[in-house]
Amino acid sequence: MSLSQIPNTRGEISSAIDILIIEYNQITEEIQAFEHFREKVSNISTKIESRNSINNFSCQQKSTVEGTSKVRTAYRDSIMSVSHYEEEYGDTYLSSINEELGPDLATALTESSELTPISKSALINQIDNTIEGRKQLRKTVQSEQDSIESTYNELYDIGKFINQCSEYKISSLNNDQIVEFESTLSNNVEMLDEISVTRQQDLHKIQKSSQTNKASSDLHSYFYQSISTDYPVLETIGKLGRENNKLKLKLSRTN
Numbered sequence: 001m002s003l004s005q006i007p008n009t010r011g012e013i014s015s016a017i018d019i020l021i022i023e024y025n026q027i028t029e030e031i032q033a034f035e036h037f038r039e040k041v042s043n044i045s046t047k048i049e050s051r052n053s054i055n056n057f058s059c060q061q062k063s064t065v066e067g068t069s070k071v072r073t074a075y076r077d078s079i080m081s082v083s084h085y086e087e088e089y090g091d092t093y094l095s096s097i098n099e100e101l102g103p104d105l106a107t108a109l110t111e112s113s114e115l116t117p118i119s120k121s122a123l124i125n126q127i128d129n130t131i132e133g134r135k136q137l138r139k140t141v142q143s144e145q146d147s148i149e150s151t152y153n154e155l156y157d158i159g160k161f162i163n164q165c166s167e168y169k170i171s172s173l174n175n176d177q178i179v180e181f182e183s184t185l186s187n188n189v190e191m192l193d194e195i196s197v198t199r200q201q202d203l204h205k206i207q208k209s210s211q212t213n214k215a216s217s218d219l220h221s222y223f224y225q226s227i228s229t230d231y232p233v234l235e236t237i238g239k240l241g242r243e244n245n246k247l248k249l250k251l252s253r254t255n
Contacts, residue, residue: 012227012229012232012235012236013148013151013152013155013156013232013233013236015227015232016148016223016224016227016232016233017145017148017149017152019223019224019226019227020141020144020145020148020223021145023141023223024138024141024142024145026082026084026088027134027137027138027141028138029082029083029084030079030082030134031131031134031135031138033078033079033081033082034078034079034127034130034131034134035131036078037074037075037078037079037127038124038127038128038131040070040074040077040078041071041074041120041123041124041127042124044067044070044071044074044115044120045067045115046067046115046116046117046119046120066113067113067114067115067120068108068109068110068112068113068114068115069113070115071109071115071123072093072109075093075096075097076093079096079100080093080096094106094110097109097110100130101123101126101127101130102126104122105119105122105123105126108122109123136210137210139209140206140209140210140219141223143202143205143206143209144206144223147199147202147203147206147233148232148233150198151195151198151199151233154191154195155195155233155236155237155240158188158191158192158240158244159236159240161184161188162188162240162243162244162247165181165185165247166243166247170250170251170254173251173254178251178254181247181251182248182251182252185244185247185248185251186248188240188244189241189244189245192237192240192241192244195233195237196234196237199233199234199237200234203220203231206219207219
């Protein structure tokens with residue numbers, strides 16, 4: 001029986017870590033895109049600004065009328081141009097700004113060609129809020145990754161020992177070997193309990209610091225939607241605990 005069968009400790013946790021690394025990098029790219037978008041929006045003239053400068057810049061009146069068009073172009077060139085946009089979102093411009101900026105701004109940016117000072121100010125404020133939200137989510141992802149990585153080696157070592165024990169013929173073990181195995185299996189129970197408690201404490205801290213309205217279950221469903229469990233560490237602890245107890249029971253029957 002291979003290590004991956006009792007259970008796939010390395011595979012499950014490695015998959016979770018890989019997911020979080022990708023998520024972290026994607027969020028970072030989105031933060032940079034929103035910062036770029038903000039810079040572009042800041043340079044777009046509003047209706048009043050355009051009228052005040054009409055005598056000196058005759059072409060400025062045209063940019064006034066096309067203010068929201070310039071916002072749309074800036075949004076497409078920044079937010080909708082991140083490398084993972086089509087795969088992760090695939091939204092239209094209207095759907096995307098409605099989700100990212102809110103329905104009121106989405107309406108203002110699509111039902112009028114003019115960009116007013118009020119709309120521009122509200123847009124920049126919302127961009128700032130979106131950037132801060134992404135930064136908070138990135139911190140949450142990093143905390144989750146740190147927590148999972150802290151369990152990696154301990155759980156892998158326990159899984160490795162269980163696998164090695166399973167390959168022995170219980171009937172061929174001498175008394176000293178049985179005592180040694182029983183001691184290690186008992187220690188495994190304590191270690192798994194400790195890791196479980198620490199992990200649940202980490203989950204609580206992550207949820208508390210994430211500043212999101214999502215419940216913990218929703219947050220982890222979002223993180224791990226591409227794998228079979230929302231809680232890969234707790235799932236692995238459960239599997240290892242069951243296999244560990246099976247071995248303890250087999251050894252106790254030899255006494």
